[in-house]
Amino acid sequence: MFYATQLDKDTRILIEADATGAFTKSDLEDRPDPETAVQNAIKTVGKVGAALAQQVGAQFEGTGCAFEVTFSVKVDSYGAVMVATSPEAGQIKCAVIYGQ
Secondary structure (H helix, E strand, O other), X not given: OEEEEEEEOOEEEEEEOOOOHHHOXXXXXXXXXXXXXXXXXXXXXXXXXXXXXXXXXXXXXXOOOOEEEEEEEEEOOOOOEEEOOOOOOOOEEEEEEEOO
């Protein structure tokens, strides 16, 4: 299923997730909260990207070399955010480029 969520004041996006957990449609369970799930995904991308840039970038400092690390994150049906097993497997893809 797809859930519409407000990314910011001017942008609405769709997020794909199973209709369970954070995205449940049952009256007996918690209400869907795709906005929180998307904001958690965005924060995770930022934190993972910053950690990669800082830690890997430090090893390239002064070498004249450049690198690119690509990763993606996905949001599961409970709203948990995880780094995907491959860059192609996630819902949000990110590249950290250093030395350009």
